[in-house]
Amino acid sequence: MNDTTTTAEPTAATVTDEVRLALEDDIRQGRLRPGDALDVKAVAERFGISRTPAKEALLQLAAAGLMNFSPRRGAVVTRLEPREIFGMLEVLAVLEAEAARLSARRMSNEQRQALDAVQIEAGQAAERDDIAAYTELNFRLHGLIYQGCDNAYLAGQIVRIRERLAAYRPVSFERPGRMSASHREHGAIVRAIVRGDEPEAHRAMTEHITVGGTAQAELMLRMR
Template sequence: MTLQPKQSMAAEIKAAIEAEIESGTLPPGALLDERTLAERFGVSRTPVREALQQLAAQNLVRIAPRVGVFVSRLSITQLRETLELLGELEAVAAKLAARRMDDEQRASLEASMAQCVEASNENNGKQFAEANATFHDLIYAGSHNEYLAQQIHSIRRLMQRYRPKIFLTPAQRQKALQDHRKLADAILHGDEVAAHDAMLQHAPVGTTGFSEFLSTLPASYLEGESGLGSSPPAAATGAKRSRGGVTGEEGDAKPRARRGLSRASAG
């Protein structure tokens, strides 16, 4: 079925914004201005509104009536619970990969491990993050459980906005490398129990691991514990206008709304 021009443009805008959210270009709490986005993409506000509504359905943005549209934030509790779920699902994938990976996939996993080492040696955080994603994707594919892989990818997409800073330091990359080596060895030797345990240890869900993960996040990335309608942290206020439809962060929303901030429900 061929997309109508308006539908096609909405899909393109959605994909562009989604990529910027996942890369961290649009951080949690960032305020998205409909009018500015329309100017950026050279379209009317209708396809922009459609794109934002689609992103809201994926929990990537939050539409606050009479206030604005924001990149969704998670509370500390939501982050912990999401990481716990992700860690358990990834551990199952690792166990199944140890059982089911074929020879070609095992060779690809070993090659991916070498790419992680190379990126770490070159002190390239971005390259390491890409190699890390490939390493994990190979494990999911190696589980030969498509539904499991889909669920993991869905959660990782939700979490991706919180991960851009996770491999910035050599110490972070070295820890990930050690975890990857244990994982790869267990999977390549067909040791299901060791693969499951290694993935659980790799996930930042323990007390120390989760605390270290939180320490990489600005306070403005976190939602209040009382829920999505709670007041944002003070650190979220005062962000300056930037390009690409970002007009600040959630704590800065109400003053801007009084100055005519476009709304997702506006014409």
């Protein structure tokens, strides 16, 4: 009997997904900024792949609204118009507040504990002034709330808007005091969710998105 095993070669779809996720992370962490250009050849060389999956990854990012294609520059990280920015933030405040309210009602004890743990870790990142770590933990904390609301349609709408704003997120934490303020705002949200206080969770999230969104929008407009 032959005990040897074979490892499947990665498919084009798998490679494309890996590249897309890596580039999404670059955008979310601020390594790629609005207006930055990405050449298919350069992407292929960076990941050691052919141009076909590299181009497909960029097309998927464009479909998600994270990239645009320019005849002269190729793929470019999306720059948003002021009206788009403020419109998205207004809708986001409504949707995220409802997600927080539902999470206060529906989250399991394990989910509440996980949320509290991420909040503690985010506080440590804020104390270190570690923007990259805080950006990732901010992403995780909000993600736990989307999961906890137990409404896939609501969560999907929020994620789509947040993806469009992803390139601007790390920059908002570069504003002096914004990271610490964000952590304090998260604290009010987390405490309300953990104790099951739906009205307070809704109020705290509305304030967080409104206050944080205003600061973020100001920086977004400076980056244009």
